[in-house]
Amino acid sequence: MSETPPTTPLLQATGLVKRYGSVTALGGADLDLYPGEILAVIGDNGAGKSSLIKCLSGAVVPDAGEIRIDGHPVRLDTPPAARAAGIETVHQSLAVAPSLDIAANIFLGREIRRPGVLGRVFRSLDHGRMREEARRHLDSLGVMTIQNPGQAVETLSGGQRQAVAVARAAAFGSRVVIMDEPTAALGVRESRAVLDLILRVRDRGLPVIVISHNMPHVFEIADRIHIQRLGRRVACVTPDQYSMTEVVAVMTGAMAIDDPPAVPGPPAAAAGG
Ligand SMILES: Nc1ncnc2c1ncn2[C@@H]1O[C@H](COP(=O)(O)OP(=O)(O)OP(=O)(O)O)[C@@H](O)[C@H]1O
């Protein structure tokens, strides 16, 4: 890998601390996300992965630490603040409304009202337009197994639900899409489809942070792997630098990487061209 001058991370967290009573979920955690990359975040149960991305999505306010976008400090104290900054998150507990249809889920909280007095005064929703646009978003991500955006989400398979949540994030995330264990509950084929979706989101220029326990998935799609252990980033590596066994050993504390933790340059994928 050639030396590329490090660019400013698109999204950077330094020294994040989050305590819940006597439990330290994050004990000075760092994270760097560079433009155009898929950053996998791995770590044992309870390592603070979800807590870390909750700080980035405004779901949790850290007790200490700093978050920067394009090098500028930002406050992401609420989910709307994070969304306004262009960060869209698909949480571990997939936040879809099962009884609503696909289009309504994609536009949840951002409903399109009907033009004129019907929309302005009577708050009447433009279902036709939301369905058309939902179809367009799904098509642009290659989600072809969903035929009717008017179908209730509770009638979809697990993988299709995940696809709806990803489509929503990709439709509105202008800077970053974060996914917490998007394939955890899925079968082989559905996982495959979601992995392809993640790659397509990245290829459209949106960097992705993806939490996963599935090492083959991580090694397949990640440009860099952030290893979280006991509430901190202990290393950040590229999949060609270390084997799965070594990465798992670092994750569990059986092996240490003595390189100064993280801040390798921008991802190889972006540099290689
Ligand atoms: N709301 C909360 N209240 C109390 N403790 C919490 C809360 N959220 C997280 N924790 C604790 O913080 C630690 C980190 O949790 P977190 O959910 O971030 O882990 P994780 O790496 O996402 O784990 P998993 O792989 O199981 O999803 C755990 O010990 C957890 O019990």
Ligand SMILES: [Mg+2]
């Ligand atoms: Mg978690």
